[in-house]
Amino acid sequence: MLPLTRTLPADAFCSSSRQSRTSAAVKVEALCKRYDTNTPNIFSDVSFSIGTGESVAIIGPNGAGKSTLLKCCVRLLDPDSGSVFFNDQCLTTMTARDLRRFRSRIGFVFQKHQLISGLSALSNVLHGSLAGRPGPRGWTRHLAGRQTCEQAMHCLELVGLSEVAQRPVGRLSGGQSQRVAIARALMQSPALLIADEPTASLDPQASEALMGLLRDLSTKSGITLLFVSHELRHATDYADRVLGLSGGTLQLDRASSSLCLNELQDFFTLEKYRVAS
Amino acid sequence: MSRADPLAVDNRYGSSGIISAVAFLLALGFFSWSLIRAGFSFTELWEGLPNMAVIAGEMVPPATDRMLPMLDSILVTFQMAFVGTVIGVLISFPLALLAAHNTSPHPLIASSVKGMISFFRTVPDLAWALFFVASVGLGPFAGTLTLMIDTIGFCGRFFAEAIEETDPGPSDALAAIGVHPIDRIVVATLPDALPGMTASGLFALEKAVRSSVVLGLVGAGGIGAELAVSMEMFRYDQAATIILMIFVLVIAVEKLSNAARNGLRMLRKQNV
Numbered sequence: 001m002l003p004l005t006r007t008l009p010a011d012a013f014c015s016s017s018r019q020s021r022t023s024a025a026v027k028v029e030a031l032c033k034r035y036d037t038n039t040p041n042i043f044s045d046v047s048f049s050i051g052t053g054e055s056v057a058i059i060g061p062n063g064a065g066k067s068t069l070l071k072c073c074v075r076l077l078d079p080d081s082g083s084v085f086f087n088d089q090c091l092t093t094m095t096a097r098d099l100r101r102f103r104s105r106i107g108f109v110f111q112k113h114q115l116i117s118g119l120s121a122l123s124n125v126l127h128g129s130l131a132g133r134p135g136p137r138g139w140t141r142h143l144a145g146r147q148t149c150e151q152a153m154h155c156l157e158l159v160g161l162s163e164v165a166q167r168p169v170g171r172l173s174g175g176q177s178q179r180v181a182i183a184r185a186l187m188q189s190p191a192l193l194i195a196d197e198p199t200a201s202l203d204p205q206a207s208e209a210l211m212g213l214l215r216d217l218s219t220k221s222g223i224t225l226l227f228v229s230h231e232l233r234h235a236t237d238y239a240d241r242v243l244g245l246s247g248g249t250l251q252l253d254r255a256s257s258s259l260c261l262n263e264l265q266d267f268f269t270l271e272k273y274r275v276a277s
Numbered sequence: 278m279s280r281a282d283p284l285a286v287d288n289r290y291g292s293s294g295i296i297s298a299v300a301f302l303l304a305l306g307f308f309s310w311s312l313i314r315a316g317f318s319f320t321e322l323w324e325g326l327p328n329m330a331v332i333a334g335e336m337v338p339p340a341t342d343r344m345l346p347m348l349d350s351i352l353v354t355f356q357m358a359f360v361g362t363v364i365g366v367l368i369s370f371p372l373a374l375l376a377a378h379n380t381s382p383h384p385l386i387a388s389s390v391k392g393m394i395s396f397f398r399t400v401p402d403l404a405w406a407l408f409f410v411a412s413v414g415l416g417p418f419a420g421t422l423t424l425m426i427d428t429i430g431f432c433g434r435f436f437a438e439a440i441e442e443t444d445p446g447p448s449d450a451l452a453a454i455g456v457h458p459i460d461r462i463v464v465a466t467l468p469d470a471l472p473g474m475t476a477s478g479l480f481a482l483e484k485a486v487r488s489s490v491v492l493g494l495v496g497a498g499g500i501g502a503e504l505a506v507s508m509e510m511f512r513y514d515q516a517a518t519i520i521l522m523i524f525v526l527v528i529a530v531e532k533l534s535n536a537a538r539n540g541l542r543m544l545r546k547q548n549v
Contacts, residue, residue: 076453103455114450118468127451127464134457139464181450188454 024049024085025192025224026073031082033065033072042068043248046082050241052191055218055225057239057256059232059264064245066228067111067196073226074106074194075099086192104131107185107223109195113177117170121161121180124169125152128187155183159213175206182213193217195227199234207231211238232264336517343515347503351522353417354499355530357492358485361421365428365485366478372429373436373474379448380440380462391437398430402488406497417498424485424492432474432481439473440466472541479534486530490523 027049034041042065050056058066071077073084075091084091086102094102107128115124122141129148130138137144144152156162159179169177178198185193195214199207211229215238218225229235235242236256244252244267252267372390374380381387405426409419448465456464493501500519507515 074453076449100455100457103453106454108450108453110446110450110453112446114446116447116465116468119464127456128454130451130456130460130464131454134460136463138460185454 025052025054025087026050026226027083027085027088028073029083029085031069031072031084032080033068033077034080041080041248043245043250046245046250048243048250048253050224050226052224053218053222054241055215055239056227056241056243057235058226058228058243058245059230059235059252059267060245065248066245069245070194070196070226070228074103074108104188105191107182107188107190107193109178109181109185109193109198111197111200113169113174113181115169115177115180115184118168120166121156121169121172121176121183122149122152122165124180125155125183125187128152128155128184131188152183152187155186156180158186158217159183173206174201175203175210178202178210179213182210182217186217190223192224192226195225197228197230199229199231207234214238232261235259235264236261332513335511335513338514339517339521340512340514341518344518347500347515347519347522350500350503351519351526354489354493354501355486355526357417357420357499358424358482358489361424361489362428362478362482362485364421365425366432366481368425369429369432369436370474372433373440374462376433376437377440379443379445380458380466390433394430394433394437396430397426398434400430402427402492403495406492406495410496415496415498420489420492420497420499423497424489427488428481428485431484432477435477435480436470436474439470439477442473443469475541476538479537483527483530483534486527490527 029047031046032041032044046069048056058069060066068077072079075084075094079092082092086106089102091099091102116127120141126138126141126144126148129144129152137148141149141152153162153165156165159182161176161179161183164172164176169180172180182193182198193214198214199210202210211234214225214227217223225239227234227239236259239256242252242254242256242259242264243250244264246252246267372394375382376387376390376394378384378387381390402423405423406419409422413419413422443466447469448461451461451465452458489499490501490504493499493503494505496502500523504516504519504523507513507519
């Protein structure tokens with residue numbers, strides 16, 4: 001058993017990949033976030049960059065601030081300090097209109113799919129087109145043009161759900177609903193796809209299929225992928241790089257090819273004891 | 278130190294001290310005073326019973342000599358209620374979007390619109406009817422305006438509540454991908470709020486049909502005016518016919534409204 005007093009070396013799990021890349025799609029600099037002035041920071045001084053087309057996993061124990069970090073990356077939550085750059089554009093200083101334009105190039109898949117249950121899978125996917133083109137054409141399939149409908153069907157085909165296009169989302173399984181959410185994100189033709197624990201409510205088989213789908217989309221379409229997962233194997237199998245967030249700071253930033261599952265388990269175990277001590 | 282008896286029965290009528298006793302006596306005193314001020318009298322009730330029997334006797338059989346004008350009046354009554362409700366619902370819709378905290382452009386706007394809706398709701402419809410009769414004259418138009426205001430007060434509140442009770446998740450998910458707030462309201466918030474809003478609209482129609490009967494008594498058109506005239510001319514048989522017609526109309530609207538609500542509920546169940 002590991003001694004409780006054991007602490008992590010300063011950069012035990014960090015490598016040179018922490019330095020910013022020249023073709024960074026996303027660059028996060030010294031990001032800090034706290035929910036209340038009387039409480040400690042959720043995280044502080046978090047910096048990393050993600051190259052175009054790279055697939056990056058964020059891991060960490062419960063309450064480490066992984067989901068908060070993702071939300072800060074697209075300013076669904078405003079960070080207290082620090083900057084986020086997307087293709088060299090600084091998000092933290094953007095106006096509401098610019099921010100909407102910026103977000104239209106980013107797909108965001110939530111832990112719970114957050115689709116509109118009374119509407120069909122096709123209508124939900126069509127809503128993805130609203131990101132780039134506001135107005136009635138993206139409201140329903142009846143108002144959308146033929147080309148937009150065909151594009152939505154193509155997105156459903158990519159996730160293997162074209163046969164349930166007309167079915168209300170409320171009657172789809174959890175895995176199918178999550179695939180519809182991904183199809184909606186694809187409708188945006190995103191440069192970056194962010195997924196916050198997309199397999200949290202799925203069985204192991206559906207989880208593997210979904211992660212495989214995300215990885216395929218990333219490699220085939222060149223979409224930059226940033227996802228949070230509690231499944232350590234997903235981090236090593238489906239990501240190029242793994243970021244470990246714990247104790248309010250980034251404790252791990254390594255290429256997944258240089259990590260084995262045991263090392264990640266060590267990271268979790270050490271972090272658990274470090275936080276406890 | 279004394280210990281509570283674990284087997285003691287909960288004494289819900291037990292004494293709770295002198296403050297409760299004084300409060301009870303004050304309430305009792307106020308009720309007695311109110312009985313006097315309200316003119317409540319068992320003697321008068323007793324003396325009035327034979328008159329009630331006479332009037333009830335004269336109501337049977339209900340008159341059929343003025344059926345056509347009466348049917349016309351009941352149709353006008355329903356049309357007043359229908360037009361007032363439809364226009365009221367149409368106006369309530371944007372007002373509710375401005376009043377609901379999750380769709381309003383600014384908290385100050387939300388508070389102001391909620392205040393206006395509360396004012397429409399709290400002023401009684403008879404007061405509105407008197408105001409509109411004085412403004413636009415006797416007749417069904419004054420009644421229709423009254424029912425419209427009444428519907429805005431009712432639907433404005435319940436529409437706003439239906440919007441506020443929607444699941445914020447789908448709208449937030451669309452916000453995350455940069456969808457415009459108006460598009461988010463149309464595609465995420467309204468589909469969730471619409472069943473509740475439809476049910477409120479149907480209740481508003483039922484309420485308007487009942488109210489429209491009374492409005493005629495103050496000159497705002499409809500079958501209420503016929504009822505007032507029949508009672509004033511001691512034609513209780515005609516009054517009975519009108520009361521039966523009102524009963525049939527209210528029940529029919531309630532049944533139709535229930536059927537529509539059930540249909541919507543079934544439709545929603547099929548989709549979820």
